[in-house]
Amino acid sequence: MEARPLSQFKEGEEVVIRGAALDEELRFRLYYMGLYPGSRVKVVRNDGKYPVLVEVHGSLVAISADLAHRVFAERLGGEKQ
């Protein structure tokens, strides 16, 4: 399965983070917040222009749309929600 930008996933989808095309400081901060390559997160809200809300290990994290375009993830499991 191919990794897609986080901004393209729908609400309720569970995804695995694969990486981020961001500068080092931001990319590492993303890892430290729990969005490291291999981390499982759930997309709670994604309405296009609004920050994407994801649930990471029990916490809610807001990622603005421009950042979410550059964070890559794969959908977990086969079936659609």
Place this chain on the structure above:
Amino acid sequence: MSLSSFVAHFHGPPARAEGGKEVIRVGILGFPNVGKSALFNALTGGEAKVANWPGATVEIHYGYAKYAGRLIEFTDLPGVYSLGEGGTIGEIVKSYLLLQRPDVLLVLVDGTNVERTLSLALQAAELSDKVVIAITKLDLAHSRGIHVNVEGLSRALGRKVVPTSVGWGLGLEELMRAIVEVHESRRGAPLRVDYGPLEPYLAEISSKLEQAELPSYLNARWVAVKLLERDSFVERLVGERAREAVEDAREMGVEVTRALGKEPAGVIAEARFRRSLSIAAGNVARSTLRLRRAERADKLMLDPRLSPLISAAFIFALFFAGFTVNTGFPLNVILSSFGFSQLAELVDKYNLAALMEAGIGYAISLLERLLEDSPEWARSLLIEGVVGGISVVLLFLPLIFTIALMFALLEDSGLAPRFAYGLHPHTCKVGLSGHSLFPAVVCLGCNVGGLMAVRASPNYAERLKLYLLLPFLPCQARLIVFLALAAAVGSLVGLVGILVTYFASISLVALLSYLLDKIYKSSRPIMLMDIPNLHMPLRRVVWWMAWSTTKHFLYRTGSVIFIGALLTWALSSFTPSLEYTSDPSRSIAAHISKALVPLFEPIGIEGEKSWMVIYGLMAGFVAKEIYLSSMAVITGIENPIEAISSLGLSEATILALMAFIALYIPCLGTISVIYTETRSVRVALTALVLSLLTGYVVAVAVYHAFSLAAL
């Protein structure tokens, strides 16, 4: 900034307190929103001092507690997700931990989310054995049906774990006892986290580091992990002694990324989170409870259709209530424009600022009687200089406290990040993050309070931008001057002038911000933040946060304002040959004003009385309200509107003046607060010059446009 200058610049707590008593120095570390301020406040009894990192606009609180004959000094470090974090915050935390070196590290783990926040406690335990872990928010965890097995956690981490709740007043004694015990215990071993595929590399770097004779507080494995993680602070820290290890680690990092398809920092984060998740899985139990009221409210707050509306409505309502109580504005303006002039007068008379002003007026009249026999210069120094300066500061205080209180409520309840989320896509259009609406709205009432609320923005580049641009937003004091100018020019043209001024100032801020966003990438509004659970703020914590901000304002900003007010008094009370004069037209300020007249000819200020206009603008630098009273003094006409009319200015000139007054630095308080918040003279001066130049250019343009239109 170099490491040594970081240490030199830290005006932190003294290394050892007076009285020869032993001091245990404790650093408090935790994720953002983990309940750090609340616990710090409860431990130190609210008596906090502030340490500063110059140029970083980061304040660090520290305070003391006594326990069993020892003095414990707590330093409240900024919230971080990891010790690997870069940027100013990361550097500050690391230089405290590795250069200042606390005796004991107190790491906070959120009782409502152990699995995620435990990752930082793991890192601390890897660094040092002198670690105590506090589980916070036990009351909230309990109400959510979360049960934490404290003993199990303690076994898994090999460190003392203390359950706490500031709301219930639980665990504070135990925490201090644990700190003393850990401080006095023999050294133990650092915790070992398994980094899987990185282990062979870590072993190699560690053995190189062991030969490098690092200081004893650094264990080789911890340093090896940091080097592989490309932590630039640790690289600089050990670079001189272990250059080879640093270079090897960099090369290995490239190798790992090629071999695993993930960079070491990612692998390290994954290993740590896996360990925290597995520890939490064995020691945290959740019973499902039905949706709580707060969570139902949250569904609305995070709904994209409603969120921006709710956020903006909430912010404007806070603004309206807070300012009306303090200054009568904007309720007075609304009432009088709907014809309820008597009600408006009541609001004008019975607000905090008016009552304080009346009190100060009474004090001054008493003083005048007391000083009847003293020389005129002494009377003027005391009443106009000292008392005048103090009252400028005092009049700000209730307003600053109110704004600080609103700010603390928004932050502590978890509302602030929700507002930022809802507003972000909208404010982004003009290059600002969702954090910037609250300070911007407050600026429409008072720039000083608004600029203090700029702290809400987590991005340093954005904060700088706000400090420079927000003073263009017209505050209520400027509105008073606008109204007088409007009356002087005739009400219809004047009123249109006021509306256009407001519209143009707000547009100018938006335009400049948009342009800066296009030029400087670093200030681009990004958002990457936790949205903590909504909860009832703790009264004690909110009170403490508001009070500490107000106190800070009083001491630091207040003293800058006071000195500025005294200087301005001196300029308008002494002649160039330094003799006291009660005639302002002979003062130094009048001489400067006369010298500046040619500069203001392009906006049509000319003739014999022209310098008076400039004198007023100089006086208006202290506070815009003073512009009117100074016009009255200098022209000898008591009614400020008649005073302005007596200057014989054309309509175009008055409108140009209005533009200039709207844009040049609103008051001494604004410049003082920019300086005290950024600790940078350069930023404060840039704001001053930028505002003067912009005001001047726009005023000239307005004058010429209206002169042409009048032809």
